[in-house]
Amino acid sequence: MNGLRKGNSRKRASVRALGCRLNQYESSSMENRLKNKGYELVPFGEKAELGVINTCTVTNEADGKSRSVIRKFVRTNPEAVTIVVGCYSQVSANEIAMIEGVDYVIGNHDKINFLDYITEEKPVDPVIVRDRISREDFSIGFVGDTNYLQRANLKIQDGCDFMCTFCIIPFARGRARSRDWNDLMTEAKLMLKKGVSEVVLTGVNLGTYKSEKKEFLELIHALSKLNGLKRLRISSIEPTTIPEEIFGLMADPSHCLMPYLHVPLQSGCDSILKKMRRKYSLSDMNQFFERASNKIPNLCLGTDIMVGFPGESGKDFEKTCETFMEFPFNYCHVFTFSERDGTPAAKMDDQVTMNERRQRSAYLRRLSASKRMAFHESQVGRELRVLIENPKNQQFSGYSDNYVKIILSEGFEEFSNKISRVKILEARPEYVVGQWVKFEN
Numbered sequence: 001m002n003g004l005r006k007g008n009s010r011k012r013a014s015v016r017a018l019g020c021r022l023n024q025y026e027s028s029s030m031e032n033r034l035k036n037k038g039y040e041l042v043p044f045g046e047k048a049e050l051g052v053i054n055t056c057t058v059t060n061e062a063d064g065k066s067r068s069v070i071r072k073f074v075r076t077n078p079e080a081v082t083i084v085v086g087c088y089s090q091v092s093a094n095e096i097a098m099i100e101g102v103d104y105v106i107g108n109h110d111k112i113n114f115l116d117y118i119t120e121e122k123p124v125d126p127v128i129v130r131d132r133i134s135r136e137d138f139s140i141g142f143v144g145d146t147n148y149l150q151r152a153n154l155k156i157q158d159g160c161d162f163m164c165t166f167c168i169i170p171f172a173r174g175r176a177r178s179r180d181w182n183d184l185m186t187e188a189k190l191m192l193k194k195g196v197s198e199v200v201l202t203g204v205n206l207g208t209y210k211s212e213k214k215e216f217l218e219l220i221h222a223l224s225k226l227n228g229l230k231r232l233r234i235s236s237i238e239p240t241t242i243p244e245e246i247f248g249l250m251a252d253p254s255h256c257l258m259p260y261l262h263v264p265l266q267s268g269c270d271s272i273l274k275k276m277r278r279k280y281s282l283s284d285m286n287q288f289f290e291r292a293s294n295k296i297p298n299l300c301l302g303t304d305i306m307v308g309f310p311g312e313s314g315k316d317f318e319k320t321c322e323t324f325m326e327f328p329f330n331y332c333h334v335f336t337f338s339e340r341d342g343t344p345a346a347k348m349d350d351q352v353t354m355n356e357r358r359q360r361s362a363y364l365r366r367l368s369a370s371k372r373m374a375f376h377e378s379q380v381g382r383e384l385r386v387l388i389e390n391p392k393n394q395q396f397s398g399y400s401d402n403y404v405k406i407i408l409s410e411g412f413e414e415f416s417n418k419i420s421r422v423k424i425l426e427a428r429p430e431y432v433v434g435q436w437v438k439f440e441n
């Protein structure tokens with residue numbers, strides 16, 4: 001099919017990503033394919049002849065959100081070809097096919113190549129394409145004329161084998177598999193050619209990367225050698241999968257691997273970690289994080305903590321708070337436990353009341369805010385290297401090597417897309433204020 005209307009005007013298409021960073025990455029790849037077929041991309045919510053909704057299914061609420069976005073699209077565009085792809089499609093295809101106006105339901109295995117399965121006219125009945133997700137290495141291949149930002153995500157891996165009891169990902173995204181080495185390197189080189197300064201590695205369980213017998217650490221080494229790469233950053237990574245050799249690379253200011261780690265601990269209480277089927281104890285993790293923060297100067301260390309998991313008593317929660325405060329974390333993202341049908345945790349009988357879950361989350365968020373503020377205060381007076389982004393509302397901002405958001409007290413056009421040295425003047429809860437000093441070579 002192609003994107004031309006009768007009379008040669010272009011058909012309009014829009015894509016909406018729900019959920020995680022991976023969905024966003026994959027949605028831009030789908031947009032590229034649409035552009036390449038001659039479609040005009042319009043913002044989601046405007047009139048279009050074709051719509052793709054890339055869904056999330058991480059909790060029951062995420063399913064609800066996905067359904068409401070689909071319904072809204074169909075209401076605005078009753079004549080459009082409506083394609084629902086992604087994790088919710090993989091897990092609950094029939095449920096989605098029952099929503100009025102949906103034409104195609106495509107699971108994760110085939111979503112990137114969705115154009116191969118659809119026609120220009122609405123089919124009489126909804127078509128479901130949901131293959132089993134294989135364990136083989138995968139390629140993304142065509143990346144087309146991607147407009148990368150100066151900080152761009154590079155997908156290197158998908159799926160997970162860990163089977164934590166609260167998580168649907170091993171079913172929604174399949175088992176762990178890695179992006180073909182050459183396919184990945186080709187996109188990385190293209191990113192650099194297009195002026196990307198910072199490559200952010202993304203995936204579901206990054207540290208388990210393995211393709212052609214090469215593992216995560218070899219990938220870091222190979223990417224760092226690419227000509228023109230200024231910064232390489234690891235997004236969230238599972239604690240048991242981090243090779244400690246990377247501490248030395250993060251500690252070296254001349255190496256492009258940035259001193260930032262976001263490592264989901266999920267709970268600060270051993271008995272809950274066990275019920276979650278996480279693969280470590282607190283004492284292992286404490287030592288590991290101490291080694292990281294001793295070795296890497298000015299490291300920013302963040303974590304995810306899930307609050308109100310079934311069986312979490314008041315004392316268990318207190319223990320989690322103590323752990324968060326004692327470990328060298330600089331902030332945490334707090335997730336309120338929310339049942340996901342089909343996971344073992346949803347069937348556990350000692351569920352915490354929703355009210356209690358919410359109160360605990362609010363408390364832990366306050367603790368996180370206090371640690372983040374202390375971290376920001378510790379940056380005042382330092383000179384940090386900052387990749388300055390394009391100005392928004394005439395304000396220049398960017399992120400430091402250790403991922404602190406910096407707003408410049410004063411900025412000029414020539415700062416954009418360059419790495420500069422910035423003196424930190426003031427700490428605020430969500431960012432710090434800094435003064436430009438000089439361009440960094």
Ligand code: SF4
Pocket residue numbers: 160161162163164167168169170204205238
């Ligand atoms: S490691 Fe992460 S993605 Fe894998 S099952 Fe556990 S929570 Fe889900």
